[in-house]
Amino acid sequence: MLKPFVKSYQERINNTMENVNFTIMFILGFSILGGLMGASFFQKLRIPQVLGYIVIGLIIGESGLRIINRSDVIALQPFTFFALGIIGFLVGGGLKGENFKKYGRQFSAILLGEGLGAFFLVGILVALIMFKLSHNISIAVATGVVFGAIASATDPASTIDVLWEYRALGILTTSLTAIVALDDALAMTLYGLGTSAAQILTGGSGSILEAIEKVALTLLGAVGLGAISALALKFILQKVHQPERSLAFAVGLLLLLISMAISLDIDVILTTMTLGCVLTNIVPRQSEKLFNHMRNFSTPIYVLFFVLAGARMGISRMPIWLWVIVILYVIGRSTGKMTGAYLGASITHSAPVVRRYLGLGLFAQGGVAIGLSIMASHHLGKIMVTENLALGDAIISGVAATTLIVQLIGPPTVKLAIKLSGEIGRNITKEDVINSWKVADVMDTDIVTIPENEPLSRAAQTFVNQDYLVYPVVNRHNKIVGILSLQNLKDILDDRDSWNWLVASDVMTPVQYRVVPSSPLKEVLEQCNQLHIDQIPVVKESDGDAPVGILDVAKVEQLVDKETLRRQQP
Known part of the structure; x- marks a missing residue:
């Protein structure tokens, strides 16, 4: 009876396995492992790990061995959007409302300074080269405007990755996080206006007013969609208290949000960044764990995102004049961002470290610039710069080459900026402190024990005179034989007469859990949480029955808070 069914089922399985494309799985595994090995190598050289990911991508991608080709990158495009969505969400989570209230004027001035500085300087340099090449003022200005608009973008992914890797914390880190997050909106605005102007200059259709309207709708759509999603996620977090389920709900909502943003032609990073920003400001405590x-x-x-970013950078067979544009683009963009950031910070009287070093953290260029160049190729693909090269293709190749260069120099300069400002290693969390401590670092050694034959009336006085709710009960050899808690006394509170003839050993409970001074604090706190214990006896390393202290969870939390604050100070 079952034999035909089993045979049919096996045939279906075999057919399915034959049709599965294992190339994608190989690329995923190979990229992650290779990226991690590259990161480890670069970290040993004290170079940011993100550079290791990108270099591995270059080696195995279009510019190297071509293990990953363009069709593979296209097939993994949904994953790239997912990665950008997570990046945007986490960047938005760092945008606290109090920081904008305190530094909003400075952020605005710096943003406009560095963005417009790169836009104008790159635009002018590229336009001059293109005019010398084409002798056509319209094509020259159009090319300069588009390159300038793309140059204003800063890659938040690699910048933030360096800040997290080196645990940076301070006013420079706060300013840098805000600027790279808001750069997307400025770059999109300049790009929308720039491409419309380029189309008009080169004889295409469109108008500046239409471009302004489209940019405004795109920005408002991204903010509105992200804010609505944040309210939905807030509701979920208030109903779901398990961290793993909260994460699963958040990932699911992110995927839905990303898909809606793509279908509506709205920027993914800006949309998910709004989600993270709104969430962290309306439910700060609940969202922190998420x-x-x-x-x-x-x-x-x-890891996979940056490896793929490096793999898709194909810059072979570029003409010499385009390499000249690439070099001038990198110089102009770097100079414009550094000068503009300095001027914006100086005008608003920002902190000295912000004025001096913020510009160093704005060199990185990544997914946003590549995406804008691809969009520009669609709008300007029919405009010929030379007989064999269209303007759209020139923009894609040029931006890919500049992205390669600035991604190699960008992460190290971010590290240099936070190093010079003294902000490396200051982003200490409570978890970091707990992980670094043993029980011996926080236990109270001024221990009070209760003899097992002590009358309850006298033992009760110990609870009145001391602060603890739990005390070790010891025998005449000072060995722990049990625990007397306030709850034990409450259980016989109605029978006060019995307190004169009952002794501690009559109502004590067995020792449920004990620790030694060398126990890792993290493991002990996790065990206390599972067993719902607030205080726990600490015994000798060599003698597990001899009490040497008490661990009070409430006091530990206070000590951790103080130590975290101390370590975060410059």
């Missing part, structure tokens, strides 16, 4: 879990979850996604 952001930490998401950051831990995102590690392999980050």
Whole structure:
């Protein structure tokens, strides 16, 4: 009876396995492992790990061995959008409302300074080269405007990755996070206006007013969609209290949000960044754990994203004049961003470290610039710069080459900026402190024990005179034989007469859990949480029955808070 069914089922399985494309799985595994090995190598050289990911991508991608080709990158495009969505969400989580209230004027001035500085300087340099090449003022200005608009974008992914890797914290880190997050909106605005102007100059259709309207609708759509999603996620977090389920709900909502943004032609990073920003400001405590879990979850996604970013950078067979544009683009963009950031910070009287070093953190260029160049190729693909090269193709190749260069120099300069400002290693969390401590670092050694034959009436006085709710009960050899808690006394509170003839050993409970001074604090706190214990006896390393202290969870939390604050100070 079952034999035909089993045979049919096996045939279906075999047919399915034959049709599965294992190439994608190989690329995923190979990229993650290769990226991690590259990152480890670069970290040993004290170079940011993100550079290792990108270099591995270059080696195995279009510019190297071509293990990953363009069709593979296209097939993994949905994953790239997912990675950008997580990046935007985590970047938005760092945009606190109090920082904008305090530094909003400075952020605005710096943003406009560095963005417009790169836009104008790159635009002018590229336009001059193109005019010398084509002798056509319209094509020259159009090319300069588009390159300038793309140059204003800063890659938040690699910048933030360096800040997280080196645990940076301070006013420079706060300013840098805000600027790279808001750069997307400015770059999109300049790009929308720039491409419309380029189309008009080169004889295409369109108008500046239409461009302004389209940019406004795109920005408002991204903010509105992200804000609505944040309210939905807030509701979920208030109903779901398990961290793992909260993370699963957040990932599912992110995927839906990303798909809606793509279908509506809205910027993914800006949309998910709004989600993270609104969420962290309306439910700061509940969202803090979610952001930490998401950051831990995102590690392999980050690795794969940057490896693929390096793999798709194909810059072979570029003409010499385009390489000249690339070099001038990098110089002009770097100079414009550094000068503009300095001027914006100086005008608003920003902190000295912001004025001096913020510009160093704005060199990185990545997914946003590549995406804008691809969009520009669609709008300007029919305009010929030379007999064999269209303007759209020139923009894609040029931006890919500049992205390669600035991605190699960008992460190290971010590290240099936070190093010079003294902000490396200051982003200490409570978890970091707990992980670094043993029980011996926080236990109270001024221990009070209760003899097993002590009357309850006298033992009760110990609870009145001391602060603890739990005390070790010891025998005449000072060996722990049990625990007397306030709850034990409450259980016989109605029978006060019995307190004169009952002794501690009559109502004590067995020792449920004990620790030694060398026990890792993290493991002990996790065990206390599972067993719902607030205080726990600490015994000698060599003698597990001899009490040497008490661990009070409430006091530990206070000590951790103080130590975290101390370590975060410059």
